[in-house]
Amino acid sequence: EVQLVQSGAEVKKPGESLKISCKGSGYSFTTYWIGWVRQMPGKGLEWMGIIYPGDSDTRYSPSFQGQVTISVDKSISTAYLRWSSLKASDTAMYYCARTQAAAGAFDPWGQGTLVTVSS
Amino acid sequence: SYELTQPPSVSVSPGQTASITCSGDKLGDKYAHWYQQKPGQSPVLVIYQDGKRPSGIPERFSGSNSGNTATLTISGTQAMDEADYYCQAWDSGTAFGGGTRLTVL
Numbered sequence: 001e002v003q004l005v006q007s008g009a010e011v012k013k014p015g016e017s018l019k020i021s022c023k024g025s026g027y028s029f030t031t032y033w034i035g036w037v038r039q040m041p042g043k044g045l046e047w048m049g050i051i052y053p054g055d056s057d058t059r060y061s062p063s064f065q066g067q068v069t070i071s072v073d074k075s076i077s078t079a080y081l082r083w084s085s086l087k088a089s090d091t092a093m094y095y096c097a098r099t100q101a102a103a104g105a106f107d108p109w110g111q112g113t114l115v116t117v118s119s
Numbered sequence: 120s121y122e123l124t125q126p127p128s129v130s131v132s133p134g135q136t137a138s139i140t141c142s143g144d145k146l147g148d149k150y151a152h153w154y155q156q157k158p159g160q161s162p163v164l165v166i167y168q169d170g171k172r173p174s175g176i177p178e179r180f181s182g183s184n185s186g187n188t189a190t191l192t193i194s195g196t197q198a199m200d201e202a203d204y205y206c207q208a209w210d211s212g213t214a215f216g217g218g219t220r221l222t223v224l
Binding site: 035046061063106109 | 120149150152154156161162163164167168173203205207209212213214215216217218
């Protein structure tokens with residue numbers, strides 16, 4: 001069974017750094033892209049960026065370029081989303097999802113990681 | 120950046136057909152994908168590449184894409200189909216529509 005399992009919920013203070021993870025299993029991790037999607041409370045889906053684990057080719061949404069860093073460790077089939085300095089406006093649910101091509105559909109999705117940033 | 124526009128809400132009676140539209144410039148020249156999201160759950164792919172159904176998705180879900188509009192159609196809508204639906208397309212980056220809340224009255 002293809003699965004993406006994300007790390008657990010996080011509560012952080014503004015200015016702190018954070019790295020959340022997404023571990024793939026049940027498929028060849030290096031031959032599918034992994035995307036990250038933000039969903040703020042009560043709002044819609046926003047595409048943040050995408051990475052190809054085979055060669056670490058990474059594309060960012062202009063809205064998130066410079067705000068987050070997407071990386072991967074293919075030796076442990078895990079993708080990451082990192083913030084160097086969190087803001088309260090980063091409070092959201094973050095999903096990872098797999099796609100066969102950068103322009104392709106996302107399937108499946110991880111269970112989501114809730115990030116809460118509050119002083 | 121590329122914009123996709125969906126109606127905020129659509130209502131349908133049980134057993135009837137629900138149609139949810141997604142509009143974007145020359146969307147018909149791109150692939151459109153559709154997701155269903157129920158409260159507290161992760162999105163689930165229901166239609167990919169305009170009109171293909173993933174394994175496990177009921178036949179009542181179908182899709183089309185032409186001109187500037189992609190359409191998700193749910194035939195014989197059931198109460199369990201009540202959810203938020205999002206369209207997605209790629210144009211130098213992935214774009215999602217704002218989402219449509221489907222209510223089954």
